[in-house]
Amino acid sequence: MKVIKSEIGLCVGIVNAYDKMNRAAQKEGPFLAAHQNSGGDWDTLKRIERKDPNIMERYPNLRNVTVVHDPAQLKPGDRLVLGFHGFPAETKSELKEKGVNLLKDFQCPFIATMDRQAEGLARDGFDLLVMGNKGSHHCTEAERLAAKHGRSCTVLEKAEDADGIAVREGQKLALIGQVTGNTETWSKVVDRVRQRQLPVKIVETVCSDSYDRQAAARRVAMESDVVILINDGGDGSRSSFEVASAVHARIHRISRKEDIQPAWLEHAETVGVIGGITVPQWSIDEVAKYVDEISPSVAPA
């Protein structure tokens, strides 16, 4: 059995934030770190909190960083650095008023751009269309920003949803994409809007990592008989799952290598391994090695 794998681990926004936070910890001394939507085991701040050896080896100054998950716990005088998810502008203002010292904000520039575009367009009187997943925190934030300025926000999950777009007389409508959205769906939605010659302002906000990661997922899936997706529970995994499962059906989502059932691999000549945005390359390598190790016990192709 041959094992192939994606060479795209942690996304560029996360690597940047780790790198800059590590340098800030060296320069500024100990500080608190937080960002919105921190949570599951794969969360980048959780790795700092549990002193993940792989992270500490690469970013040793992060040993001195203390993670805070609830901004309400922050007190006047606390020295704060924000991770790749950042905080909404309102939360930052509240913290500033409270006397929290925001040293650095390492929010991913793609997320900052999507939020800035959503708010700017809504402020300028545009109702929003967002290609993405209902319930994704990126879409929820766009909905919140649209509502803040009295505008509507509609999430388009499938290309076909673009067929239902109707522009009312005098209505200004703009289309943006969830940063981690499905890039194939984005292209199809844009094509349909253009084919119908709808007066919709189109603003590209899907991030570059989504294009690279999903292209790699598609490539690995096309060359494999079975695909193992390391699922971090985020939208970055969801889009990779969608593009890989569009290629064929033998795709399985796991959280750790022990989840793999040998029966999944039976009669497969090639097994592919891919991961979501918060899955490091070393986790992809580990799962690929594990598949290789258990393959002698699996029914041959």
Ligand code: SF4
């Ligand atoms: S997936 Fe894209 S938008 Fe999200 S943190 Fe990574 S680079 Fe930024």
